[in-house]
Amino acid sequence: MSDIFPGLPTTDIDAVVRSIDTLGYGVIKNGLSEAVLVRTRQFVEDRVRANHGEYLHFTGAEAVAGTLLQGLSESENFQNVCRTIYERGVSPSPPPPRFHMVLRCLAGASGQRHAYYFHYDSYVLTALAPVIIPTEGRTGDLILFPNVRRIRRHYVTNLFDKICLDNPVTQWALRTAVRAGWLKPVRLKMEPGNIYLFWGYRTLHTNEPCDVDKIRSTALMHYADPHAHSWLRQKLGRA
Ligand SMILES: O=C(O)CCC(=O)C(=O)O
Numbered sequence: 498m499s500d501i502f503p504g505l506p507t508t509d510i511d512a513v514v515r516s517i518d519t520l521g522y523g524v525i526k527n528g529l530s531e532a533v534l535v536r537t538r539q540f541v542e543d544r545v546r547a548n549h550g551e552y553l554h555f556t557g558a559e560a561v562a563g564t565l566l567q568g569l570s571e572s573e574n575f576q577n578v579c580r581t582i583y584e585r586g587v588s589p590s591p592p593p594p595r596f597h598m599v600l601r602c603l604a605g606a607s608g609q610r611h612a613y614y615f616h617y618d619s620y621v622l623t624a625l626a627p628v629i630i631p632t633e634g635r636t637g638d639l640i641l642f643p644n645v646r647r648i649r650r651h652y653v654t655n656l657f658d659k660i661c662l663d664n665p666v667t668q669w670a671l672r673t674a675v676r677a678g679w680l681k682p683v684r685l686k687m688e689p690g691n692i693y694l695f696w697g698y699r700t701l702h703t704n705e706p707c708d709v710d711k712i713r714s715t716a717l718m719h720y721a722d723p724h725a726h727s728w729l730r731q732k733l734g735r736a
């Protein structure tokens with residue numbers, strides 16, 4: 498199969514890394530062609546319809562076979578871009594280009610429950626390819642508090658961060674502060690065709706809800722797990 502992603506010259510990769518470090522995100526404009534998007538959009542629409550218009554997500558290589566996530570995971574250009582971003586932004590020894598892949602489909606009443614969940618990703622770099630984004634009503638923007646923590650040396654510190662964040666009180670406080678405008682996150686109206694990159698591990702982020710009668714679908718390529726070899730995590734069975 499031919500490479501679905503055109504790749505980037507090194508100078509452009511440097512600009513993306515600078516943008517991730519300063520603005521909190523980088524964009525690869527028109528990284529995916531309409532022809533590539535069409536198939537995944539169809540996949541999402543078919544599955545959501547079969548699920549009575551309600552929320553779905555697909556995780557792992559098998560579940561996303563035939564979609565643009567498979568195409569990106571097999572794309573040498575995409576692998577090189579992720580490796581190089583990691584090299585320039587994190588350390589000179591990037592891990593092998595393996596991805597944790599998730600295709601999210603927000604839809605219906607259940608879709609509302611999958612909005613405003615603030616979290617850090619488990620992987621250093623997040624590449625997000627929007628598949629379907631509503632253009633009317635509530636558009637389900639991505640919201641980011643960029644680079645608010647460092648990569649934790651020890652898994653236990655990461656676990657402590659998670660406990661502080663992943664509870665109803667903190668989630669309520671963040672949601673309320675963002676809705677009231679007391680906290681001002683970076684807000685991204687994403688466009689299908691572009692690929693958005695950020696330090697998912699370091700960036701507190703979530704998505705806003707969209708209207709119940711709309712589909713909002715995103716393809717997530719997560720790269721580089723800093724705690725892949727953590728003894729504690731293996732013991733806790735969270736690997
Ligand atoms: O769908 C989105 O816009 C973001 C989802 C996300 O952050 C995640 O699944 O880790």
Ligand SMILES: [Fe+2]
Nearest residue numbers: 617618697702
């Ligand atoms: Fe995330």
